[in-house]
Amino acid sequence: TVTKANLMKGYSDGTFRPNQPMTREEVAALFNNITDDGTAAFLSSKFKDITSDRWSALAIESVARKNIISGYGDDTYKPEKYMSRQEFAVVADNYIHYLGYTTEDPTVLDNIAYGDQKFVAPWAQDAVRELAYLGFTNYAPGTLFNPEKYVTRAEAAEIAYRMTQTEQALAFHNTLFKQQVENKTANIIDKALGYGNDFTKFRQDGALFWEAGQLHASLTDQKKTDLVSKAITEAHDPQLDRTVVVSKGKLNQAQLEEYQSDAIALYQQKEPQGKILSISPNTDTSALLITVDSIQKSTLKAFKKKFHDNVFLQLPPEPLTKSDGNIQFPLPPRVNYYNDKQ
Incomplete structure (x- = not known):
């Protein structure tokens, strides 16, 4: 749990108060605990409403300097102000980018849409979608995000847990x-x-x-x-x-991409109900290896005729469900790498 991991603390009366809204200083403390960089000195604050004797001063200054949380235009932080769900999403998204994460394919985020997505502020749209895409927030098409509601301590704890101690965090x-x-x-x-x-x-x-x-x-x-x-x-x-x-190797990136594009089109034509599970070059880049969930003899014949020995279809070594091992096409445009899915 997040309390055992010292990411969040309860109150002196032994309660956690899960339904209580999170303040901006509590959120700063949470993400300062998550980053855990050992910062231990407070020199001065960039915010005029934060003094050195405030319990959250160090945490606020630390996350602000990392650009995880920002203040207001009047140089204040407003530590006791409650934070909305969309504001919290932006902070959480800032954190993962602070770690060095790069959004691999921004177009994938366009497919994420809560039932009230249009009510999410423009400055929070990408963050809300990215957290859902990474599995750090609960998401299903049509469900509500409630962007302007205050984020509760329970909700913040759930997201922090998913970001640090789950399969989603490992991935x-x-x-x-x-x-x-x-x-x-x-x-x-x-x-x-x-x-x-x-x-x-x-x-x-x-x-x-x-x-x-x-x-x-x-x-x-x-x-x-x-x-x-x-x-x-x-x-x-x-x-x-x-x-x-x-x-x-034998083939370059441009050649492999051309083979990939043509192979996807041909497979979808020959196997309209089939699914491509993974795709990668072989070790000497002389061919593409495409793993699919179904292959007819006529499909193999068509591939051999079109690609000779430059593209090979194969079934998975063991049964996979429809949701296992899926990859996104086209491959990430960041530098157009070919990524395997492990």
């Missing part, structure tokens, strides 16, 4: 880890190959994709492969040393 931190590795690798490749901060050029040189917990950087030219391999080694980054594999 989020796995995604965050992958993004960190991808971004560091992309920066190293950019410098090694002289792209000039234009990583889109890599689409013609190779491909990045995840396989069995490792990020594969495959390049079609041996000289460039050697340059990238040397640059990764010289970075002396333990995270990259454990995770990144550099090798020479």
Whole structure:
């Protein structure tokens, strides 16, 4: 629970008061506890209504400096003011982006719509949708979000619990880890190959994709492969040393994307009731491996005729439900990586 994890505290009378609205200073304390960065000194506050002797002063200043919570235009924080549900959503979303999370495909958020989504303030729309997409808030199409209602202590505790101690939290931190590795690798490749901060050029040189917990950087030219391999080694980054594999491959990102687009279209044409479960290149990027839930002989024949040995269809190694292992198409446009779903 969030109390055992010291994220939230009860009251001196032994109660938690779950239905009581959260104040802005209580929310600051919650997210300061979640970040747990060891900040222990209070010099001065950027808010004129926060003094050093206030119980929440350190927490408010800490989360404000991290841009997790902001004050008002008159340089006040209004610590005792209750926070609305949509305001809390923005704070929670600011927190995950403070950690370094990047929204992989903003268009996916457009599919999230509460029954009262139109009443969510414009400045909170993306945050409300993103928390729902990541599974940090309860969501089902048509359910109400009640954006202007005050967020209660119970609701805040539930979201904090989901963000820190659940399968959703584990999945989020796995995604965050992958993004960190991808971004560091992309920066190293950019410098090694002289792209000039234009990583889109890599689409013609190779491909990045995840396989069995490792990020594969495959390049079609041996000289460039050697340059990238040397640059990764010289970075002396333990995270990259454990995770990144550099090798020479056959197809580049642009070619793989073209095969993917054509393969999806052909499969949907031949198997209108079928579902694509996952897609990734093989380790030498000579072909795409597409896992589906059904394959007819005529579909295999059509794929062989169109793609020869560049695209292979396969059934999953063990039974999967319709909801297991799904991926989003198109692949994330952040840098157009090919991500496996683990």
